[in-house]
Amino acid sequence: MRVALVIDQFDSLNNGTTATARRCAEELRARGHTVTVLACGLPEKDKITTGKMRIPFFQPLIEKQGFCFAKGNDEAYYQAFHNADIAHFYLPTWFCRRGEEIARQLRVPTVAAFHLQPENITYSLGLGKSKRANDILYRYFYHSFYSRFRYIHCPSEMIAAELKRHGYDADCRVISNGVSDLFRPRNITRPPQFQGKFVVLMIGRLSAEKRQDLIIEAVRHSKYGDRIQLVFAGRGPKENKYRRMSRSLANAPLFGFYSQEELLELINASDLYVHASDAEIEGISCIEAMACGVTPVISNSEFAATKSFALHPCSLFRAGDAGSLAERIDYWIEHPQERLETGRLYAQKADQMRVGHCAEELEALYREVIADYRSNGYKRPVESRLRRATHPDADWVNLAYAKMTFFKRTLFSAFTNFLTLIAYVVDSVFFGFKVKGKKALKKVRGGAVTVMNHVHPLDCTMVKIAVFPRRIHFTSLRRNLELPFVGWLIRFCGALSLPTGLRQMVWFQKQLRRGLKRGDWVHYYPEGLLVCNHRELRPFYAGAFFTAVDSNCPVIPMVITFLCPRGIWRLASGKRRMLLSIGDPQYPDRALSHKDAVRELTERTGEIMQRMMNEPASAEEFSLSMVVRLACFLFLTMQVCRLLGFRLI
Numbered sequence: 001m002r003v004a005l006v007i008d009q010f011d012s013l014n015n016g017t018t019a020t021a022r023r024c025a026e027e028l029r030a031r032g033h034t035v036t037v038l039a040c041g042l043p044e045k046d047k048i049t050t051g052k053m054r055i056p057f058f059q060p061l062i063e064k065q066g067f068c069f070a071k072g073n074d075e076a077y078y079q080a081f082h083n084a085d086i087a088h089f090y091l092p093t094w095f096c097r098r099g100e101e102i103a104r105q106l107r108v109p110t111v112a113a114f115h116l117q118p119e120n121i122t123y124s125l126g127l128g129k130s131k132r133a134n135d136i137l138y139r140y141f142y143h144s145f146y147s148r149f150r151y152i153h154c155p156s157e158m159i160a161a162e163l164k165r166h167g168y169d170a171d172c173r174v175i176s177n178g179v180s181d182l183f184r185p186r187n188i189t190r191p192p193q194f195q196g197k198f199v200v201l202m203i204g205r206l207s208a209e210k211r212q213d214l215i216i217e218a219v220r221h222s223k224y225g226d227r228i229q230l231v232f233a234g235r236g237p238k239e240n241k242y243r244r245m246s247r248s249l250a251n252a253p254l255f256g257f258y259s260q261e262e263l264l265e266l267i268n269a270s271d272l273y274v275h276a277s278d279a280e281i282e283g284i285s286c287i288e289a290m291a292c293g294v295t296p297v298i299s300n301s302e303f304a305a306t307k308s309f310a311l312h313p314c315s316l317f318r319a320g321d322a323g324s325l326a327e328r329i330d331y332w333i334e335h336p337q338e339r340l341e342t343g344r345l346y347a348q349k350a351d352q353m354r355v356g357h358c359a360e361e362l363e364a365l366y367r368e369v370i371a372d373y374r375s376n377g378y379k380r381p382v383e384s385r386l387r388r389a390t391h392p393d394a395d396w397v398n399l400a401y402a403k404m405t406f407f408k409r410t411l412f413s414a415f416t417n418f419l420t421l422i423a424y425v426v427d428s429v430f431f432g433f434k435v436k437g438k439k440a441l442k443k444v445r446g447g448a449v450t451v452m453n454h455v456h457p458l459d460c461t462m463v464k465i466a467v468f469p470r471r472i473h474f475t476s477l478r479r480n481l482e483l484p485f486v487g488w489l490i491r492f493c494g495a496l497s498l499p500t501g502l503r504q505m506v507w508f509q510k511q512l513r514r515g516l517k518r519g520d521w522v523h524y525y526p527e528g529l530l531v532c533n534h535r536e537l538r539p540f541y542a543g544a545f546f547t548a549v550d551s552n553c554p555v556i557p558m559v560i561t562f563l564c565p566r567g568i569w570r571l572a573s574g575k576r577r578m579l580l581s582i583g584d585p586q587y588p589d590r591a592l593s594h595k596d597a598v599r600e601l602t603e604r605t606g607e608i609m610q611r612m613m614n615e616p617a618s619a620e621e622f623s624l625s626m627v628v629r630l631a632c633f634l635f636l637t638m639q640v641c642r643l644l645g646f647r648l649i
Contacts, residue, residue, distance in 0.1 A: 001366060002034045004080045004108070006099045007090040008070040010039035010047065015067060015205060016284050017115040020155075020177040021090055027178075027359040038080040038099065040070035050076045053094070070095040074531045077102040082538070084108050086366050088153075091116050092145035100148055105477070105529040109373035111365065112146055113153040114163060114172075119279030119303055123209035124237070128278065138166040146170065148381040151369050153362070155282035156305030170379075173365050177284050178355030182260065185293035185347060186268045194269055197229040197251065198333055201270040201294070203263070203285035204277065206236030206255075211276040211299070213238070216245050216253070217322035218274075224333050226250040233258050233266060267292045272332050272339070278319060280304040291350035293343040297328045311349065312342050398497055401473065402511040413471045416494060420468050423461035431458075432577035435466045440582045444556065447516030448585065449548045451605060452558040453613075454525040455534050459560055460493075462580050463523050466558065472521040475543075496522075498543075509550055516551040526602075535562065537610055545601045549594060554585035557605050559612045581612045 007021045025035045029046075037047040053071040055062060062068065070093075077099050081087055087103045089096040089112045096112075103110050118137035119128055127133040146152060146163075152170045154160040160172040200219070204210045212232055219228050230253035232242070239255055246253045258266055267273070273289035273296040283306030286296050290309065300307045301319035310316045314331045318324040332339045404412070427433035450472070452463060460474050476495040499505045512522055524544030531538070537559075548555045563577045586605050588597045 001085045001363075002036070002083055003028060003366065004036045004038060004084040004087045004103075005090070006038045006080070006087060006096050008039060008093050008095050009041065009068050010037055011041035016177075016282075017090060020115070020284065023178065023180055023355050024359065024362065027355050028362075031359060031363070033363075036080050036084065038076060040068060040095075048076050048080050050095075069093055072098040074102065074529075075534055078106070078529065078531045078534070078538070081106045081108050086111065086370055088113065088366075089145075092141045097145050100145070101479075102529060104378055109370045110149060110378075111151045111153060111369045112149045113155075114146070114159055115155070115281060116141075117159070117279050117281050117303070119209050120207075123279065124207060126208075128209055135166065138162075142166065142168055148379060150372060150376075150379045151365065153365065157308065158303075158305035159281045162303075175361045175365065176287075176353050176358050177282055178358030179284065179287045179291045179350055179353055180355055182264060183267070183288045183291040183350075186264065188265055188268050190269045193254075194229060196227075198224065198227045198272070199229050199231060199270045200272045200274055200329065201231045201233065201267065201289065202274050202276065203233040203267075203289070204275075205234050206232065206238040206242060208238065209277060209279045210234075210236075211278055211320070212242055213245060214276045214299075214320065214322050214325060215274050216242060216249070218325035218329060219249055221323055221326035223330050227333070228329070230254070231266065231270065232256075233263060263288075264292070267294055270294055272297060272329065274325070274329070275299065275304075275306050276325065277301070277304050277306065280306050282306070283309070287350055287353055290346040293340075293347040295332060295339045295343045295346060297325065297332070309346075309349065311345050315342075398499075398508060398511065401496055401515070409471065412494065413469070415492070416464065416471070417469050419493065420461075420464050423458075424465050424468075427458065427462055427465065427578075431456075433462055433465070433580070434577065435462075435580050435582070437582035438466065440584050441467065441470075441556070444554055444585050447519050447551065447553045448521050448556050449516070449544050449551075449553060450521060450523045450556045450558060451526050451540075451544045451609075452523070452580075453534070453537060453560060453609070454527050454530045455532060455560050456578070457530065457532070460523070462560065462578070463558065466580050466582060467521060470521055471519070472523055473515070474523045475525075509547065512547055513551045516547075516553050522547065533562070535613075537606065537613060540602055540606055542598050542602055545598045545605065549588040549597045549601060552588065552590070554587050555601060555605050556585050557583040557609045557612065559583075559609050561613055581615070583608050583612055 005021055005025055007017065009015075009018050010021060012018060021037070025037055028035045035046060037044075038050070039047065040050050040052045043049050050073040051071040053069040055069065072095055081103050086109045087099065089100060089110065100110055118134040118141070121137060122128045122130060122133045146168060149170050152163065152168065152172050154163065154172045154174050155177050157174050160174050163172050200215070202212060202215060206212055215230060219225050219230060222228060229251045230246070230249070232253055232255050235257050242253070243255065267289050270289070273286065273294045275283055275286040275296055275298045277283065277299060278301045280303070283304070286298065286306050286309060289296055295315065296309065297315055297317060298304075298306050298310055299319045300316045304319070307316060314328050317328045450463060450467065452459065456462075464472060473494040473496050475498050476490065478497045478500070481491050481495055481497050499508045516522065524547070526540035526544050527538040528541050529538070545555060559581050561579050561581065563579060586601060586608065588601050590597070592600060
């Protein structure tokens, strides 16, 4: 299989989700699969990188947590998905949400994983104990992201039950993240600083929900506090606070971030592992300690799945109770032989959770997701209350188009032509837009289908400028017509909703055939997906060419290309100019069958558009556009100065 893993951060191993993703990618590759990772950070083999996104006000807190958000990039999404068999999303972030939308447009099966527990956020904001705050985040995650999936990968039974309790209707498949084969018991020489001491280890971010403060308090209550050496492996915003808290301890705790090899030696040099987290989806660091034969002491918090690993009554303590934790630590200090024997049992349990076995289960899940997609397609997401209350069914737009009278068509033409004048100023001033080859449009009498590469959010306005003053409608995804605040404008500008069902598609083609016969023009983006600034043609869908053959009307090829001017032209026009080139109309071959005519017209139009893209553009082609741009800029400057009371000499 060709698998695309989508996660914001993939470089640093300072959080469990990143470590899990890296381990998953390595294991899947070892099993013969092609894995492409899409994330921000440094470039690696089989990794497509994007920029980092900064969140105002919260950025310092995010950086202290050792995390970063990736910035969406349509070109990167396309490169990761266009050949993928399945896309696996790890987090409900903006980056993954946009990726899921693009995966749908590219018809790639998708599966999500639940690795971000709401408590990971609320504890950092001081609201970790607030049930209402956590419930709000569960609902937000569902409506904004997880409602779009039929399958959710859950690392533990606990989080799967939480999702079901909060109304998640997907198949919550429980598959452990797994522990690497590297984590096994080793005979090592203990460092001198550990000689004669009882070493208590905890691995994890130094953040509120991990509760390292509880371990420090427990050592204060312990009868053997003078013998205990605490080691905290991790970084986080609470480090300075914990250093201050531990000043009264007999042995100052060790704080540090360790590589995997250093961590292996540290675990095997430890006597006891404590996992005090109030919230934990699985606790892979605890499994790693168990795999090395170290007996754990685990919090029995209802929001921590790690408690299910306990094999001994003294391996659990009451959540949030430092006294209870101190009793468990003292018990294991007083019973060294039992601790070693119990550690061997934990190592045997961890052997059942090796990453190889978990990767095998993940493979089975991928195959099931792909088979389900081929049978049932994508799950329809749950719409928000705002969208349900303010946006009508997008099919109403197509019905309105079918019932347009001559008077309504005239008003529509006047309205869109007025907007075209505004769009011409905006596109010329800000994008250096220019049209080439408008004479080809004079060859068309009656209706026509126009096609163009989809490389800019406003390229629909450029198409309208190119065909001005003709009446043109644009085919669009239904969700674009239902966008809050701007959906109404898209509808009024002539967008038509692409149907999803067969019956609706037949009816829609009938209305398009009627419109084309009365002289309407219809625009398609045969590539489907918007990929900003993409400089090559992508594979075409046949919808536009099916409409042209069905209506016996021409297809007018258009392409947008970019030019980077030099010298004085760059000063006048900015870093990049946009040129829309128009080719000669292409008519269907009526000698062929309907199916063959659609295929031949698709291939012929694609070849013409490719030649148009390969034609070099010169700076002289933009001279008129530059004059318009400079004239508009001077006019706007004069008006602003006039409003401010300045006089221009």
